[in-house]
Amino acid sequence: MVHEHSENPFLLFFWDETMKKKEPYLYVIPALIAILLVVILPLIYSLYMCFHNYNLTTGRPPSFSGITNFLNMIYDARFLNSLKVTALFSTGAVTIELLLGLGIALLMGYGAKLSSVIKTIFTLIIVTPSIVAGYMWKIMFDSIYGPLNYILNRLFGFPANFEWTSNVNMVIPSLIMVDVWQWTPFVSLVLLAGIYSIPIGIQEAARIDGASSFQLFRHIILPIIKPLILVILLIRFMDAIKLFDMVFILTKGGPGTASEIISFYTYIVAFKNFDIGYASAISWVTVILIEVICLIFIHMLRRVKI
Amino acid sequence: MGEEKKKEEAISRRKYLGAVGGLATATVVGWGLAGYLASRPSAPGVVKTITETKTITVTPTPVTTPLSIQEQVPTWVGKPYVGQKIIQHTEAGLQEEQFHYYGAKYEELTGCKVDVSPTPVGYTYEKLLTELMAGTRAYDILFLIPMWAGDVMGGGYLLPLDDYFKTKDPWLDDILPIFRERYMKWGEHWYGVTSDGDVFNMYYRKDIIDKPPETWDEYVEMASTLRKNGFYGTAEDCIKGEVRWWFINRFAAYGGRFFNPDTMDPEINSPAGIKALENQINTLKYCPPGNLEWDCTKMRNAFYQGNIGFFIDWPDPGLEVENPELSKVTGDKTGFALIPGSREVWDNDNKTWVKADDLPSDIKKNHVFNGVYHSASLGYGCVLCITKTCKYPDAAYDFIRYFTSPKISLEVVMDKYVLSGLDPYRYSHINSKELQERTPGYKEFLRIENLNINSGYPDPRIRGGERYFDVLETYILKALAGEMNAKQALDTVANEWKKITDELGREDLLKQWQASPHTPYGP
Numbered sequence: 001m002v003h004e005h006s007e008n009p010f011l012l013f014f015w016d017e018t019m020k021k022k023e024p025y026l027y028v029i030p031a032l033i034a035i036l037l038v039v040i041l042p043l044i045y046s047l048y049m050c051f052h053n054y055n056l057t058t059g060r061p062p063s064f065s066g067i068t069n070f071l072n073m074i075y076d077a078r079f080l081n082s083l084k085v086t087a088l089f090s091t092g093a094v095t096i097e098l099l100l101g102l103g104i105a106l107l108m109g110y111g112a113k114l115s116s117v118i119k120t121i122f123t124l125i126i127v128t129p130s131i132v133a134g135y136m137w138k139i140m141f142d143s144i145y146g147p148l149n150y151i152l153n154r155l156f157g158f159p160a161n162f163e164w165t166s167n168v169n170m171v172i173p174s175l176i177m178v179d180v181w182q183w184t185p186f187v188s189l190v191l192l193a194g195i196y197s198i199p200i201g202i203q204e205a206a207r208i209d210g211a212s213s214f215q216l217f218r219h220i221i222l223p224i225i226k227p228l229i230l231v232i233l234l235i236r237f238m239d240a241i242k243l244f245d246m247v248f249i250l251t252k253g254g255p256g257t258a259s260e261i262i263s264f265y266t267y268i269v270a271f272k273n274f275d276i277g278y279a280s281a282i283s284w285v286t287v288i289l290i291e292v293i294c295l296i297f298i299h300m301l302r303r304v305k306i
Numbered sequence: 307m308g309e310e311k312k313k314e315e316a317i318s319r320r321k322y323l324g325a326v327g328g329l330a331t332a333t334v335v336g337w338g339l340a341g342y343l344a345s346r347p348s349a350p351g352v353v354k355t356i357t358e359t360k361t362i363t364v365t366p367t368p369v370t371t372p373l374s375i376q377e378q379v380p381t382w383v384g385k386p387y388v389g390q391k392i393i394q395h396t397e398a399g400l401q402e403e404q405f406h407y408y409g410a411k412y413e414e415l416t417g418c419k420v421d422v423s424p425t426p427v428g429y430t431y432e433k434l435l436t437e438l439m440a441g442t443r444a445y446d447i448l449f450l451i452p453m454w455a456g457d458v459m460g461g462g463y464l465l466p467l468d469d470y471f472k473t474k475d476p477w478l479d480d481i482l483p484i485f486r487e488r489y490m491k492w493g494e495h496w497y498g499v500t501s502d503g504d505v506f507n508m509y510y511r512k513d514i515i516d517k518p519p520e521t522w523d524e525y526v527e528m529a530s531t532l533r534k535n536g537f538y539g540t541a542e543d544c545i546k547g548e549v550r551w552w553f554i555n556r557f558a559a560y561g562g563r564f565f566n567p568d569t570m571d572p573e574i575n576s577p578a579g580i581k582a583l584e585n586q587i588n589t590l591k592y593c594p595p596g597n598l599e600w601d602c603t604k605m606r607n608a609f610y611q612g613n614i615g616f617f618i619d620w621p622d623p624g625l626e627v628e629n630p631e632l633s634k635v636t637g638d639k640t641g642f643a644l645i646p647g648s649r650e651v652w653d654n655d656n657k658t659w660v661k662a663d664d665l666p667s668d669i670k671k672n673h674v675f676n677g678v679y680h681s682a683s684l685g686y687g688c689v690l691c692i693t694k695t696c697k698y699p700d701a702a703y704d705f706i707r708y709f710t711s712p713k714i715s716l717e718v719v720m721d722k723y724v725l726s727g728l729d730p731y732r733y734s735h736i737n738s739k740e741l742q743e744r745t746p747g748y749k750e751f752l753r754i755e756n757l758n759i760n761s762g763y764p765d766p767r768i769r770g771g772e773r774y775f776d777v778l779e780t781y782i783l784k785a786l787a788g789e790m791n792a793k794q795a796l797d798t799v800a801n802e803w804k805k806i807t808d809e810l811g812r813e814d815l816l817k818q819w820q821a822s823p824h825t826p827y828g829p
Binding site (some may be wrong): 055056057058059077078142143144161163165166167168251252253254255256257258268271272273274275 | 428431432435436439457461462544545546594595596597598599769770772773776780781783784785786787788789790798809810811
């Protein structure tokens with residue numbers, strides 16, 4: 001590249017040593033411009049909107065409202081409810097996924113038969129689009145015609161018309177169940193990769209020293225895969241807080257507001273109410289929430305010593 | 307024997323004389339008719355040879371029989387819109403097919419291609435408004451629900467159709483007044499043509515129920531009585547985006563009014579509202595399990611499969627129930643009735659309950675039968691409108707006029723070629739013998755439907771209408787799910803509504819609300 005430049009007298013004039021150092025930046029400028037236009041500018045605009053009163057249906061231009069939108073959140077029962085629902089859902093789903101995923105990974109890593117079949121099935125589940133999975137579960141959960149009730153009733157005498165998504169107390173556990181079904185395979189496969197990466201010699205040495213299976217797990221496997229666990233928690237928490245599609249298909253936030261998680265409520269405020277100012281403020285609170293969780297996990301990751 | 311022969315001869319003579327007389331009469335009448343025809347004014351250019359030596363110009367006898375209103379449809383000379391394309395918005399599913407079918411026919415007639423662009427049911431409002439606000443030119447013709455008129459017609463996104471109406475009448479006088487005046491106008495202008503006359507009706511199993519419930523109290527009582535061995539008295543539509551109308555039907559029957567027409571303060575939490583929601587909560591106790599997540603399709607299917615005794619719904623089941631591909635309760639087993647009512651009605655002005663029989667006579671005329679006040683929701687409905695960004699408004703208007711013309715719209719509402727989901731809205735529909743005879747009980751259905759229309763309770767047409775009703779539905783569902791009681795839910799709705807009114811502009815909204823007629827007993 002430099003050679004070509006040196007042959008061109010015009011470029012040679014400008015192409016001094018300083019420019020040579022700057023050359024890599026030229027290549028990233030187009031990407032930077034694209035990111036600036038489609039990510040950074042909308043973010044800045046939405047930040048600007050947070051401090052404005054702007055409803056698209058009124059036909060009035062945005063008017064500065066200071067921190068009113070943020071203050072309104074404190075008194076907005078639906079927003080507070082959505083925070084509670086999001087916390088319940090994300091904590092429940094991610095905890096179960098991690099425990100279950102770890103268990104399955106250990107089983108697969110330590111000689112469970114059919115592990116290759118399980119891996120194939122898991123991959124299929126992971127690649128199933130959420131929209132397809134959502135409609136599939138909608139049919140599964142149907143209280144009269146759903147196969148889930150039929151099977152559970154036949155096998156365990158479960159109530160024949162159990163209400164999975166129309167019962168206020170069952171709707172969050174049902175959503176957690178779907179999320180666990182869809183994301184436990186991902187957790188298992190990542191942890192399995194971590195387990196496979198542990199040198200066999202260390203494990204054999206521990207065994208020779210008389211370590212039990214639990215001790216092997218507690219003192220050898222867990223410390224080694226701990227960074228992976230933290231990364232999984234980070235990714236899954238971020239995804240769970242942002243969950244939208246499953247709620248959109250399965251419950252529409254209902255019954256009432258029992259499953260109205262924060263992203264769905266933001267959607268209602270933005271696209272039903274067209275209250276862009278308030279929706280922007282809620283979105284920024286969500287971003288801050290996710291950032292805080294990320295920082296906590298990143299901080300924990302830095303402290304991990306293997 | 308000889309006498310009998312004479313008799314025969316006498317009869318023959320009588321016959322002979324009769325035949326001669328008849329021939330003479332026919333000759334005279336024919337001669338007179340020929341003279342009448344010959345005296346008619348002539349039209350130039352058509353030449354008819356009368357004799358070998360003399361030619362005269364006469365008018366051809368026109369086909370003078372005027373088309374009956376049911377047969378009227380626009381016609382075009384040649385194909386005036388070749389190379390043009392319009393995008394027809396609609397809801398996905400049932401409503402979609404008719405536009406594909408008649409869009410293709412319209413292309414054959416005019417050369418204009420009709421692209422059908424459906425949006426998912428339940429998410430149409432946000433999709434439409436987002437496209438309109440962003441000015442994406444995604445649609446040329448909108449399938450607009452009157453409840454959204456405040457945002458769409460009032461938002462300035464539509465082309466006024468006044469000039470078109472002057473030159474190409476969409477058979478306005480044939481459209482039932484309530485669907486014409488309350489659906490198609492905003493302010494002083496016409497913005498659309500009605501294409502769906504929705505009203506709620508009650509459907510019940512005639513073979514099981516002798517007398518359908520007349521009041522909402524009787525409705526709950528009958529639902530509890532009929533429930534046994536997997537058979538349920540009734541079922542409800544509880545899905546978000548639709549449950550509002552199952553509340554509104556009750557709210558209207560108790561005399562509820564959404565807003566005070568002088569102040570725009572919400573009256574949703576009036577005793578009428580609370581009674582309505584309590585009734586809805588009580589009804590749900592006797593509905594099939596999981597009913598809280600049922601939409602109208604599931605509810606209809608439960609009736610078609612013979613699992614419930616009665617229900618209220620839009621007009622679609624009137625025809626569908628006799629369709630053997632959809633229903634097991636065919637064979638005139640379904641009866642139709644007025645939407646249940648109430649013997650007492652809330653007077654929103656004087657804050658007191660009034661007996662239905664004591665209401666003013668002009669209100670009683672269409673609402674009170676056997677001492678019961680009835681008022682059926684006219685919820686949903688549809689108007690076809692042209693967006694301001696439409697590239698070919700002439701072709702778009704002609705398509706609307708074609709689709710809503712008496713002939714084509716009759717085919718549509720009677721599901722002649724495709725299931726449409728659209729319901730009668732023209733006099734010519736209700737009076738159509740073909741429609742009346744479509745199924746064994748359909749004539750009776752049309753009679754009941756007409757009574758329900760006359761007692762009709764239209765959806766409010768104000769800016770932010772969908773937003774108000776989204777809040778209402780959220781708290782109705784909370785109450786139905788047992789999270790709140792009726793009063794708590796509706797008090798919360800009233801507070802939220804106040805906030806929305808203040809945010810969107812009380813004065814503007816009040817003007818819009820006052821544009822519709824109001825009585826102390828709603829709407």
